[in-house]
Amino acid sequence: MPHPIVSAALFVMWLLLNESIAPGPMLVGAVLAVLGGWALALLKPGRTRLRRLGVALRLAGVVVADLVRSNIAVTQVILHRRRDRRAGFLRIHLTLRNPQALAVLACILTATPGTAWVEYDTEDGWLLLHVLDLIDEASWVSIVKDRYERPLMEIFQ
Amino acid sequence: MTGIVDLPLWAAVPVAVLLLVGAGFTLTGSIGLLRLGSFYERLHAPTLGTSLGVGCILLASMVFFSVLQTRLVVHEVLVGILVVVTTPVTLMLLARAALHRDRLEGDDKVPRSARPPDPSA
Amino acid sequence: MSVTLLTWSLMIAQIMLGLAFVCATYRVLRGPRAQDRVVGLDTLYVNGMLLLLTFGIRSGTVLYFEAALVIALLVFVSTAALAKFLMRGEVIE
Numbered sequence: 397m398p399h400p401i402v403s404a405a406l407f408v409m410w411l412l413l414n415e416s417i418a419p420g421p422m423l424v425g426a427v428l429a430v431l432g433g434w435a436l437a438l439l440k441p442g443r444t445r446l447r448r449l450g451v452a453l454r455l456a457g458v459v460v461a462d463l464v465r466s467n468i469a470v471t472q473v474i475l476h477r478r479r480d481r482r483a484g485f486l487r488i489h490l491t492l493r494n495p496q497a498l499a500v501l502a503c504i505l506t507a508t509p510g511t512a513w514v515e516y517d518t519e520d521g522w523l524l525l526h527v528l529d530l531i532d533e534a535s536w537v538s539i540v541k542d543r544y545e546r547p548l549m550e551i552f553q
Numbered sequence: 554m555t556g557i558v559d560l561p562l563w564a565a566v567p568v569a570v571l572l573l574v575g576a577g578f579t580l581t582g583s584i585g586l587l588r589l590g591s592f593y594e595r596l597h598a599p600t601l602g603t604s605l606g607v608g609c610i611l612l613a614s615m616v617f618f619s620v621l622q623t624r625l626v627v628h629e630v631l632v633g634i635l636v637v638v639t640t641p642v643t644l645m646l647l648a649r650a651a652l653h654r655d656r657l658e659g660d661d662k663v664p665r666s667a668r669p670p671d672p673s674a
Numbered sequence: 675m676s677v678t679l680l681t682w683s684l685m686i687a688q689i690m691l692g693l694a695f696v697c698a699t700y701r702v703l704r705g706p707r708a709q710d711r712v713v714g715l716d717t718l719y720v721n722g723m724l725l726l727l728t729f730g731i732r733s734g735t736v737l738y739f740e741a742a743l744v745i746a747l748l749v750f751v752s753t754a755a756l757a758k759f760l761m762r763g764e765v766i767e
Contacts, residue, residue: 412628467578467605470597474585483594485664506641509582509600512593513641514648515666522668526648528597565676569683572728576687576694579724583694586701586717592709595701599717602694602724610687610724614739617731629727629739632746636720639750643716646757651709653761 398437403429448550455547459504462543470509473529485514486525488537492545493521497552504544511536564620568613575609578602592651596644603640607633684732691728694721712756719749 410425411417473481492498502513505525515524527536560568582601589595611629618626655663698721701714723745730738 409631412631415626415628463604467601470585470601471578471581474581474588474598474601477588483591485593487664487669502645503638503641506644507600507604507637509597509604512596512600512648513645514593514652517666517668520668524664526593526596528594560676560680562676562679565679568731569679572683572687572731573690575724576690576728579721580690580694580697583697583717583721586714587697592707592713595710595713599713599720602717602720606724607720610727614727614731618736621734626736632723632727632739632743635743635746635750636723639746640716640720643750643753643757646754647709647712647716647760650757650760654707654709 399433402436403433406432451547451550455544455551458543458547459508463508466508466510470528473510480531482530483526483528484530486527486530486533486536488523488525488540490516490521490523490541490545492549494552497548500552501540501544501548505540511540560617560620564616568617571609571613571616575606575613578604578609579606582606593648596648596651600640600644603636607636680731684728688725688728688732691721691725695725708760712753712760715756716749716753719745719752723749 407425407429410428411421414421414425490498490501492501498516502516505511505513510528512526513523514526516522517524523540525536525540530536579602582598585598585601586595589598611633615626615629652663656665695718698714698717702711702718705711723742726738726742726745730736730742
């Protein structure tokens with residue numbers, strides 16, 4: 397099996413869809429899992445070694461907490477119009493270069509309300525973000541770099 | 554739509570709270586879609602519904618059906634994973650498409666590139 | 675007691691989701707530009723999906739869940755295709 401994690405995820409997904417652990421769905425799920433792993437291997441996504449499961453779990457916790465916090469912050473922005481609110485683009489220079497890690501970072505930043513990944517320059521590593529409430533540029537840069545980029549670099553090294 | 558089945562109160566309260574919170578965040582996101590001024594600001598509005606809105610209502614559904622059928626019903630997780638994984642991708646694609654169109658039209662308000670402008674140029 | 679609580683909270687949640695649906699529809703109809711309409715459509719899909727899930731809780735059947743799953747799949751494909759169209763002017767090159 398070329399991609400054990402992807403295969404296992406496909407297997408679990410099939411069982412969830414069927415809502416049973418009878419032998420029939422298990423067999424079909426196993427076939428699906430093996431075929432899915434092979435299909436992914438044919439696409440050659442490049443192998444990534446995931447390390448530091450503890451760091452990954454802590455990052456997931458941080459992301460969930462930030463999700464709740466930024467939901468509340470954006471709710472306040474929408475419901476109370478503040479005069480001094482300024483939305484705008486923000487440039488951040490990233491040291492992270494692993495494509496998979498960048499994809500995870502992009503998903504985190506876009507899924508969190510208030511920040512949206514707009515463009516990334518692959519040559520120099522400049523990231524263009526759009527931020528809904530751009531009061532303090534430095535604090536946004538430090539949030540992206542310290543809270544997300546550093547753990548991601550540890551996970552995908 | 555005849556009957557809402559009788560749940561014990563300890564399950565009904567979290568289901569009700571989660572439903573109201575989830576619907577509230579989704580509504581706020583859609584109001585933001587109306588009230589925010591520019592396209593790039595409006596791009597942030599749907600994420601309210603797709604993060605906590607979807608999360609709370611799916612959790613409510615999971616609690617409701619698990620108590621109703623007295624077994625663990627977790628297949629709602631699939632919808633959750635699907636939404637969480639796909640929404641950022643579509644929003645990023647849309648942002649890039651909008652940026653591309655704005656640059657083609659020569660809009661000064663959008664940055665010309667992700668790199669900072671060269672001070673010597 | 676719990677029936678009244680659930681009935682009312684479901685009704686209020688459905689009214690809120692219905693209003694959210696109206697807001698998103700307004701954005702789809704008004705624009706002003708094509709990308710605004712696509713963001714509106716994306717939100718419309720998600721709101722509709724959540725509305726279906728509340729209908730599922732109200733009727734106590736899991737049938738609505740499957741509809742919600744299909745919508746969650748469709749929203750990705752349709753928005754990605756529309757974004758591609760906005761970028762290039764055609765969907766399939």
